Amino acid sequence: MNPIAAYFRSSIGRKQLMGLSGIYLYIFLLIHLVGNIGLLMGPEHFNQYGYLLTHTLREIIIPIEFSLLAAFLLHLGLGFKLAAENRAARPERYAVKASKARSGAYRGWMMLTGSWLLLFVIVHMPHFRFGAYRVAPIANYDGLEMNDLYAEALRSFANPWFTGFYLLSFALLFTHLAHGVQSSLQSLGVNHPRYNTGFRRFSWAYAVVICGGFAALAVWAHFQGKI
Amino acid sequence: MNFKLRLWRQKDRTSPGSFQEVEAHGISPDMSFLEMLDEVNNDMIRAGSEPVAFESDCREGICGTCSLVVEGLPHGPDKGTTVCQLFMRRFLDGQTISVEPWRAKAFPILKDLVADRAAFDDIIAAGGFISAKTGSAPDANGLPVPKKDADTAMDAAACIGCGACVAACPNASAMLFVAAKVSHLGHLPQGQPERERRVVRMVSKMDEAGFGNCSNRYECEAACPKEISVEHIARMNRDYGVSSLFGSERVRAEGGAG
Ligand code: FES
Numbered sequence: 113m114n115p116i117a118a119y120f121r122s123s124i125g126r127k128q129l130m131g132l133s134g135i136y137l138y139i140f141l142l143i144h145l146v147g148n149i150g151l152l153m154g155p156e157h158f159n160q161y162g163y164l165l166t167h168t169l170r171e172i173i174i175p176i177e178f179s180l181l182a183a184f185l186l187h188l189g190l191g192f193k194l195a196a197e198n199r200a201a202r203p204e205r206y207a208v209k210a211s212k213a214r215s216g217a218y219r220g221w222m223m224l225t226g227s228w229l230l231l232f233v234i235v236h237m238p239h240f241r242f243g244a245y246r247v248a249p250i251a252n253y254d255g256l257e258m259n260d261l262y263a264e265a266l267r268s269f270a271n272p273w274f275t276g277f278y279l280l281s282f283a284l285l286f287t288h289l290a291h292g293v294q295s296s297l298q299s300l301g302v303n304h305p306r307y308n309t310g311f312r313r314f315s316w317a318y319a320v321v322i323c324g325g326f327a328a329l330a331v332w333a334h335f336q337g338k339i
Numbered sequence: 340m341n342f343k344l345r346l347w348r349q350k351d352r353t354s355p356g357s358f359q360e361v362e363a364h365g366i367s368p369d370m371s372f373l374e375m376l377d378e379v380n381n382d383m384i385r386a387g388s389e390p391v392a393f394e395s396d397c398r399e400g401i402c403g404t405c406s407l408v409v410e411g412l413p414h415g416p417d418k419g420t421t422v423c424q425l426f427m428r429r430f431l432d433g434q435t436i437s438v439e440p441w442r443a444k445a446f447p448i449l450k451d452l453v454a455d456r457a458a459f460d461d462i463i464a465a466g467g468f469i470s471a472k473t474g475s476a477p478d479a480n481g482l483p484v485p486k487k488d489a490d491t492a493m494d495a496a497a498c499i500g501c502g503a504c505v506a507a508c509p510n511a512s513a514m515l516f517v518a519a520k521v522s523h524l525g526h527l528p529q530g531q532p533e534r535e536r537r538v539v540r541m542v543s544k545m546d547e548a549g550f551g552n553c554s555n556r557y558e559c560e561a562a563c564p565k566e567i568s569v570e571h572i573a574r575m576n577r578d579y580g581v582s583s584l585f586g587s588e589r590v591r592a593e594g595g596a597g
Contacts, residue, residue: 115539116583116584118583119580119583119584122579122583123542123545123550123552123553124576124579125579125580126552127552127576194552197552198509198511200444201444201512201549201550201551202442202443202510202511202551203444204442206408206442207358207439208408208410210410211411211412211558212412212416212562213557213558213562214561215558219555219556220554222554291555298555298569298572298576299553299555299576300580301575301577301580302573303570303574304570
């Protein structure tokens with residue numbers, strides 16, 4: 113087999129692709145979060161930001177969106193494939209199972225939390241990315257008409273079930289990132305005794321910032337929408 | 340001391356296995372786990388039943404032959420210890436102790452507590468060697484090795500190939516074993532000529548044998564009787580990526596020793 117093809121079929125090659133696509137997705141999350149903070153600056157700012165992405169910068173944003181979709185599908189496809197292989201690698205389970213490692217159980221939940229996040233994306237994308245054109249009311253700034261995403265966000269988050277679903281998803285995203293960020297680095301071979309504690313802390317800190325940020329905004333929108 | 344043992348009994352590769360409850364009486368706290376099993380086997384032989392099959396050789400923690408999962412832990416509850424060096428004083432009098440074999444698709448169970456670890460031999464044969472001229476030994480100082488590299492290579496070379504990493508891994512992955520071998524030879528000047536070929540071929544043999552994929556849970560490191568670090572896995576990941584994508588030779592996966 114051609115060495116490059118062999119790489120993409122090997123266990124390590126696919127783990128490295130998982131890691132790289134994961135890194136791409138978590139960098140996107142940070143940008144997404146920064147954009148969402150615009151909610152705090154009021155409807156005009158936030159809606160203009162949405163307009164900027166969907167109209168003014170359309171030619172740049174659409175290819176980026178496709179690359180994100182590709183990374184997402186790759187990450188998810190490989191995740192399911194690797195998990196299935198891992199199950200098959202031990203057909204008969206241990207009757208008694210214990211552990212000497214002091215790593216949290218959440219590290220074993222990647223499949224579970226990942227599947228939930230897939231569900232989340234299936235709910236979230238049609239709503240705020242595509243559905244907004246249909247459901248969102250129209251705002252008008254100096255004669256420029258655009259979707260009032262701000263109003264739509266506040267209206268949606270006023271529903272406690274909706275907010276609850278988002279908060280639960282962020283909590284699961286948290287455990288996914290807490291293991292994933294560090295794991296992706298290890299798969300790519302970034303491991304050095306001098307920096308390992310730093311990586312572990314970074315992994316946690318990143319998860320705290322991302323999930324805490326999104327969750328805080330969801331709670332804010334919930335109470336803002338109610339009033 | 341007395342114990343209630345639950346021993347995994349399995350006739351052969353294909354028959355389904357199950358636990359057999361056996362009592363161990365009059366065990367000295369200073370016996371090793373394997374000596375305790377010897378006693379139990381003696382009792383069974385005297386009683387006319389078939390003794391339980393398990394593997395051992397050196398019984399001093401250096402050969403890697405012994406391989407028992409004791410109470411869900413490969414090599415038992417002690418850190419950095421093989422099961423032949425685990426002593427009965429570690430347990431409570433009257434305790435029930437479950438004993439299972441290594442479980443992995445790549446390590447089929449031959450009988451009772453004996454798993455076939457030939458997959459590791461195949462991985463070694465695929466690249467875990469160096470080519471050196473035979474003849475008289477070269478001068479020890481003829482080939483300088485930095486102290487740090489020598490130390491890291493030695494840490495990796497401590498691997499006794501017992502397979503506890505596979506047994507402990509939630510995915511039955513052999514990454515720690517293969518990484519130890521790759522890292523050991525990769526740190527020494529003698530290992531450089533085959534460095535790229537070695538990592539590519541050993542990893543491909545590992546995948547072929549049906550081991551799982553690493554999900555960085557680090558159970559292997561915790562279970563390893565030689566406490567080999569997962570740092571070696573990261574190094575192998577790095578070496579593998581670089582060798583297969585940017586290597587100076589086009590390594591084919593097949594091939595190996597000979
Ligand atoms: S019998 Fe040799 S290491 Fe246990």
